[in-house]
Amino acid sequence: MSEAPATMPTMPRRRRRAAGADPDKRRQILDGAHEIFIARGFDAASMSDIAAAANVSKGTLYVYFEDKEHLFVALIEREREAQKRxxxxxxxxxxxxxxxxxxxxxxxxxxxxxxxxxxxxxxxxxxxxxxxxxxxxxxxxxxxxxxxxxxxxxxxxxxxxxxxxxxxxxxxxxxxxxxxxxxxxxxxxxxxxxxxxxxxxxxxxxxxxxxxxxxxxxxxxxx
Amino acid sequence: MSEAPATMPTMPRRRRRAAGADPDKRRQILDGAHEIFIARGFDAASMSDIAAAANVSKGTLYVYFEDKEHLFVALIEREREAQKRxxxxxxxxxxxxxxxxxxxxxxxxxxxxxxxxxxxxxxxxxxxxxxxxxxxxxxxxxxxxxxxxxxxxxxxxxxxxxxxxxxxxxxxxxxxxxxxxxxxxxxxxxxxxxxxxxxxxxxxxxxxxxxxxxxxxxxxxxx
Amino acid sequence: MSEAPATMPTMPRRRRRAAGADPDKRRQILDGAHEIFIARGFDAASMSDIAAAANVSKGTLYVYFEDKEHLFVALIEREREAQKRxxxxxxxxxxxxxxxxxxxxxxxxxxxxxxxxxxxxxxxxxxxxxxxxxxxxxxxxxxxxxxxxxxxxxxxxxxxxxxxxxxxxxxxxxxxxxxxxxxxxxxxxxxxxxxxxxxxxxxxxxxxxxxxxxxxxxxxxxx
Amino acid sequence: MSEAPATMPTMPRRRRRAAGADPDKRRQILDGAHEIFIARGFDAASMSDIAAAANVSKGTLYVYFEDKEHLFVALIEREREAQKRxxxxxxxxxxxxxxxxxxxxxxxxxxxxxxxxxxxxxxxxxxxxxxxxxxxxxxxxxxxxxxxxxxxxxxxxxxxxxxxxxxxxxxxxxxxxxxxxxxxxxxxxxxxxxxxxxxxxxxxxxxxxxxxxxxxxxxxxxx
DNA sequence: GATGAATGAGCCTTCATTCAT
DNA sequence: CATGAATGAAGGCTCATTCAT
Incomplete structure (x- = not known):
């Protein structure tokens, strides 16, 4: 929004924000992943289920996380940090x-x-x-x-x-x-x-x- | 349907052997299952791999064990007994x-x-x-x-x-x-x-x- | 059937025939692939379409051919041989x-x-x-x-x-x-x-x- | 639909510019498309890659070109002209x-x-x-x-x-x-x-x- | 009983396209 | 007009399970 001051030339800044960087949506996805992974385990959890649980399209999952494994690791990391505190x-x-x-x-x-x-x-x-x-x-x-x-x-x-x-x-x-x-x-x-x-x-x-x-x-x- | 044809009594007189009751073959399957499950984990182990490792056809697997899960449980039971001894x-x-x-x-x-x-x-x-x-x-x-x-x-x-x-x-x-x-x-x-x-x-x-x-x-x- | 003569011991021969070696079915698949590839080109041809055109399940495609590319190459080879003759x-x-x-x-x-x-x-x-x-x-x-x-x-x-x-x-x-x-x-x-x-x-x-x-x-x- | 609101005459008096009519941006897009199409071919080239190569947002692509195919055709035309000369x-x-x-x-x-x-x-x-x-x-x-x-x-x-x-x-x-x-x-x-x-x-x-x-x-x- | 070819549901992932901002 | 996050249809591929032989 205010990231383009008047003095900014025409040269487009590539990406106002990194792709998949909306922290709220990221959290939303992790919450869905939490629910599904916990309930089913890694292999039995499907990305479709996670997308549905997170109220997000399947494609969006892959905007925020490289693949299923990275999503899972990110989830584990988030939870571990929360616990350690x-x-x-x-x-x-x-x-x-x-x-x-x-x-x-x-x-x-x-x-x-x-x-x-x-x-x-x-x-x-x-x-x-x-x-x-x-x-x-x-x-x-x-x-x-x-x-x-x-x-x-x-x-x-x-x-x-x-x-x-x-x-x-x-x-x-x-x-x-x-x-x-x-x-x-x-x-x-x-x-x-x-x-x-x-x-x-x-x-x-x-x-x-x-x-x-x-x-x-x-x-x-x-x- | 035709599971009890006229000439065949409900309880066969001389059942050659109960379904999946050859203990050698059963052991053979469990050995193959052991190898594959241990190497790959439950989900990543495929019934095909197990059949191959056991030198048995995939169909035979299902003669001796209801499904993948039952096969796995049977394996775990066998191994536990062996260890306890x-x-x-x-x-x-x-x-x-x-x-x-x-x-x-x-x-x-x-x-x-x-x-x-x-x-x-x-x-x-x-x-x-x-x-x-x-x-x-x-x-x-x-x-x-x-x-x-x-x-x-x-x-x-x-x-x-x-x-x-x-x-x-x-x-x-x-x-x-x-x-x-x-x-x-x-x-x-x-x-x-x-x-x-x-x-x-x-x-x-x-x-x-x-x-x-x-x-x-x-x-x-x-x- | 007659491949297990009386003298054959219990040791099962693994595979009576190599997987995916039925030449008729192979031909059938190649015919379907022919139709679809020719009509649509490589990328626009889908394995589902090919399976349907060949009157075969998608899984069967992968029994006979490693992947889409191998199927395509096999098709090209078959046709080239036919032409050269x-x-x-x-x-x-x-x-x-x-x-x-x-x-x-x-x-x-x-x-x-x-x-x-x-x-x-x-x-x-x-x-x-x-x-x-x-x-x-x-x-x-x-x-x-x-x-x-x-x-x-x-x-x-x-x-x-x-x-x-x-x-x-x-x-x-x-x-x-x-x-x-x-x-x-x-x-x-x-x-x-x-x-x-x-x-x-x-x-x-x-x-x-x-x-x-x-x-x-x-x-x-x-x- | 709303392409001709009451206050806007059918032929806008001072159209700032026709849709997708900035020739520099058009050229910029075609340059990106050139790079990607040549490197990957039609199907393997993704609109995302092209947008990135052109330093333009994906949406902008669709302002200047109806779809992937039209973009490709426009590129081919441009290049052919250049060569003929x-x-x-x-x-x-x-x-x-x-x-x-x-x-x-x-x-x-x-x-x-x-x-x-x-x-x-x-x-x-x-x-x-x-x-x-x-x-x-x-x-x-x-x-x-x-x-x-x-x-x-x-x-x-x-x-x-x-x-x-x-x-x-x-x-x-x-x-x-x-x-x-x-x-x-x-x-x-x-x-x-x-x-x-x-x-x-x-x-x-x-x-x-x-x-x-x-x-x-x-x-x-x-x- | 044994076989293994065949099935088809389902999985992960990609990507052209849209649309709220 | 520009943006790029979001969508969702579709793709290639796998595999537990079935069934004709």
Missing amino acids: GAFEALDEDPDLAHALTNFGERLIRLLVSEFAMSAHRIVIGVAERMPDLGREFYENGPMQGAQRIAGYLDRKVAAGQLAIDDTALAAMQFLDLCQSGLLRPRLFNAVRKPPSDAEISRVVAAAVEMFLARYAKRPAGR | GAFEALDEDPDLAHALTNFGERLIRLLVSEFAMSAHRIVIGVAERMPDLGREFYENGPMQGAQRIAGYLDRKVAAGQLAIDDTALAAMQFLDLCQSGLLRPRLFNAVRKPPSDAEISRVVAAAVEMFLARYAKRPAGR | GAFEALDEDPDLAHALTNFGERLIRLLVSEFAMSAHRIVIGVAERMPDLGREFYENGPMQGAQRIAGYLDRKVAAGQLAIDDTALAAMQFLDLCQSGLLRPRLFNAVRKPPSDAEISRVVAAAVEMFLARYAKRPAGR | GAFEALDEDPDLAHALTNFGERLIRLLVSEFAMSAHRIVIGVAERMPDLGREFYENGPMQGAQRIAGYLDRKVAAGQLAIDDTALAAMQFLDLCQSGLLRPRLFNAVRKPPSDAEISRVVAAAVEMFLARYAKRPAGR
């Missing part, structure tokens, strides 16, 4: 170690077992054989990055003399795995209809923290 | 608790991270959305049953006074999750090219046993 | 040089200006930009080979002292071009509705022979 | 017949075998089945007109007593065909990578002139 915030605030770990663990697990996160996991894992790059990217920017963040936190606590851990990277992984013990896997296989209740999550995370501290908490010197 | 044997032999857990953990993880087991996991998880029954069946007869077996073992050790565990079901899950900490997930996402080495597995399982016992080993009374 | 037979029989050249020229041109040959030419030329291999193959096995054959004939006549030609390859080309002068090009551009009449062809070929001999006939010594 | 100029200047014919022949063939002329030929021939009008128009305004011009020249030479030709129309065609003997066809089928060298052209044209005169040159009376 919600997990690692108040990790260091709480001075009480047990409290901090519990808090963080509960938040993380609640995120992970959500209907959507589980679906995304399932799909990415399902296509990981054919699209190893997507799988790796997902792993590295998701679980691995999470573990690294916790490892950093543990490092600080070790330095502060609150924990005694040789291998904080391993310890971080252990903590994550303990927090989801018995919760994530049945969801991954779609063996339970609903996400675990907050109470269940609390119980498992509490047990995780207890075990974690039983192993790594610095015992008072004099014993 | 190899894992839970020497669980109780060893009188030394740490030794027994270590032994079992290492064996189990080696099984799970194998190229084949990972592929099977990926596929089942990938189709779990569309085929929830398969996912549940796989989970219940695989991981869940494994955990139950460990829980039973733990129960016996609790009864024997060697361990102090309230919730052995949870403890069993925790043990399993600790044993694979940092090993299984990257494989699941195909983020690492090769299975972990035996040394890596040993290290992680050792850490798992240590943490497990730090939490649940019965401390000498007077303490 | 009809052209170069009685080239050397006639002892009278002018008679032989006239005979051959008329036969060849009649073949070339036929509705079908023209269509094939147009299509191959039309796709030559994108499919240079096809164009080259067509040229080398068609016009070029024809010219070579004539060149060989001329060589023999030169050796026999009937003609005086330095460059028989060029002379052969000249003869061919003279024979079709004003006949082929308008057909190629579809600028005339119907093939030239036999009378027209005779007239042009006669003029071609006359000019050809005016240039290359050995004049009696003493002249 | 370069060929038939110095046909009558040279008093020496052989020299004049050679000169003209070489110029014409050099024009015809150029990369661009060949592409145009291929495309027009390729679509001639679907667009017979275009093919005819191209033929009549190109080769046919060229032949007519030569025929006129020959007529004059016959009148001048330099040549003895019954059918100058046929003779003109013969001359043209001889000039390109072995040069044009392989190019048309894209069977040779590059245009023939000037030396090759000279050789063929020289042979053409020689043969032409051997047939039609008036022999000195007394002979």
Whole structure:
């Protein structure tokens, strides 16, 4: 609109805006893709279905995304970013170690077992054989990055003399795995209809923290 | 229409063999299906490929299995049974608790991270959305049953006074999750090219046993 | 049926016959392709149309031919072979040089200006930009080979002292071009509705022979 | 419909400009079309590519040209005119017949075998089945007109007593065909990578002139 | 029962054309 | 008039499934 000031010569600027750059429509398409991919998985989702769900013509899909795979990757990326924002915030605030770990663990697990996160996991894992790059990217920017963040936190606590851990990277992984013990896997296989209740999550995370501290908490010197 | 001609009784007296009941051919088909499904995943595997790999005509596939999905389910079932046989044997032999857990953990993880087991996991998880029954069946007869077996073992050790565990079901899950900490997930996402080495597995399982016992080993009374 | 004699062991021979090897059906498909390609050209011909014209399902097309291009090439090859058979037979029989050249020229041109040959030419030329291999193959096995054959004939006549030609390859080309002068090009551009009449062809070929001999006939010594 | 609103007379008094009448923009579009059509052929050229090559929006294309076909026809017409201007100029200047014919022949063939002329030929021939009008128009305004011009020249030479030709129309065609003997066809089928060298052209044209005169040159009376 | 040629629905993708801005 | 995002029909191709032999 106002991108063509009076002084602009006749030479047409090519593209006022990049093709397929309307962010609203892009979001609209991703929403439709979300709905269909989540409901059906990658292969069983058809571009026609997605176009219909997004209320967009099939052609428009290809204006915004190169092909089905790119659309799917874009969707995964959007959702991952959205999730990451919600997990690692108040990790260091709480001075009480047990409290901090519990808090963080509960938040993380609640995120992970959500209907959507589980679906995304399932799909990415399902296509990981054919699209190893997507799988790796997902792993590295998701679980691995999470573990690294916790490892950093543990490092600080070790330095502060609150924990005694040789291998904080391993310890971080252990903590994550303990927090989801018995919760994530049945969801991954779609063996339970609903996400675990907050109470269940609390119980498992509490047990995780207890075990974690039983192993790594610095015992008072004099014993 | 002509399924019961005059000369042929409803129940043939001497059925040469039930439809699709030649066990050798059935095995042959499953072998071909194994090869192709593992290499390509569920959707990308074509019935033609499977027929070729099994050295069988496409029509024969449909004599032995109702459709692609049933063939896949049958394959998963067969493979799961084969695997289960190899894992839970020497669980109780060893009188030394740490030794027994270590032994079992290492064996189990080696099984799970194998190229084949990972592929099977990926596929089942990938189709779990569309085929929830398969996912549940796989989970219940695989991981869940494994955990139950460990829980039973733990129960016996609790009864024997060697361990102090309230919730052995949870403890069993925790043990399993600790044993694979940092090993299984990257494989699941195909983020690492090769299975972990035996040394890596040993290290992680050792850490798992240590943490497990730090939490649940019965401390000498007077303490 | 009788291909499995009593002594044949259980090991199934893979494929009694190669896939897509029924020659009748192959011919049937090529006939349909002929009709559609000739009527519409390469790009405007759709595989659906061809399938319909051949009275075959779309899938069957792909059992017999790898893709649209291969189908087209196969068609061109079939037609070229059919044509070649009809052209170069009685080239050397006639002892009278002018008679032989006239005979051959008329036969060849009649073949070339036929509705079908023209269509094939147009299509191959039309796709030559994108499919240079096809164009080259067509040229080398068609016009070029024809010219070579004539060149060989001329060589023999030169050796026999009937003609005086330095460059028989060029002379052969000249003869061919003279024979079709004003006949082929308008057909190629579809600028005339119907093939030239036999009378027209005779007239042009006669003029071609006359000019050809005016240039290359050995004049009696003493002249 | 609303093409003549009340306030607007049928013939607008001061039409700013007729629809699609900016000759610069028209030229700009044709230049883009030239580039793309020549590089890809008619069907494989997309209107998007043309719009991009012309630095014009796709919509503008349709302001200046009714549809893809009309655009293509307009392009062909423009190019033909450009070419014609370069060929038939110095046909009558040279008093020496052989020299004049050679000169003209070489110029014409050099024009015809150029990369661009060949592409145009291929495309027009390729679509001639679907667009017979275009093919005819191209033929009549190109080769046919060229032949007519030569025929006129020959007529004059016959009148001048330099040549003895019954059918100058046929003779003109013969001359043209001889000039390109072995040069044009392989190019048309894209069977040779590059245009023939000037030396090759000279050789063929020289042979053409020689043969032409051997047939039609008036022999000195007394002979 | 075994075969594999045939089917045809359906998939992803392209592109000429339109139309709101 | 210019723009280019949007459309949707159509294209080439695949593959689970059927059925005559």
